[in-house]
Amino acid sequence: MDEKVETLELELQQVREENNNLRFMLEVMSIKCTNLESHLQEINKEGHKEIINSNQIGLLPNFDTSKRARVEYFPTAKKPKQVFVKTHPNDESLIIKDGYQWRKYGQKVTKDNASPRAYFRCSMAPSCPAKKKVQKCLHDKSIIVATYDGEHNHGVSNEPFKPSSSTLNDREAINTRLCEDVMQQFGYGNKVKFEEYASSLILDPDFTAVLAKAVAKTIVDQQHKRQGLNLNLNLSQE
DNA sequence: CGAATTTGACCTGCGC
């Protein structure tokens, strides 16, 4: 009896973790989708006046399209890279071990996100123009969004890239590992490539419908699973 | 004691 309950609790735990990971995936997709929508709006707004420079991009996450979208110009030829890192919701450090040394030079509370945004400059080389902004996700405090601006003009340190915060406990580490596993299943080795893959998916007009269908199916499946679990528990108790 | 972080002030760009 105890063993059965233990097994079912374990199963329930796994279902919850699956649910968390799916939420994380959905969050990443939503942010990318919002970014692309705002970018598209900017392009439409500019109309046919001029050709949009591919370096021009609005800040994220800007969920309210009525708000002013500050336009940023980046000196490098590439768009800023965004990295999503799952961490402990109570971890306020905003530290990401990405193999580079960063020096914090500012912090701001932005209007559309109560979590402060931290500004970092690369301190591995005095002339390195690389910068990054780090802020917790608006909808999920356990996700940190890091936006990288500029290119490093030096090599990376020997410390391997590890998308985890300094205070991850075991459970968060497992969740991060699961997210990485999902990305590996997509055939991508790191989060930057996954992000590119997500972007390409969102460009597919059928993607939103397919994603919504998949998420709905997962939720329904999980509900069925839970109902099954409850039934089993009830039967066991009787 | 030097390096890193914090934080309020200031600068800049955009929309109205």
Add this chain to the structure above:
DNA sequence: GCGCAGGTCAAATTCG
């Protein structure tokens, strides 16, 4: 031109 919001500076403070 003004006000708002994001980004940066730099003096003060904290930490190793």
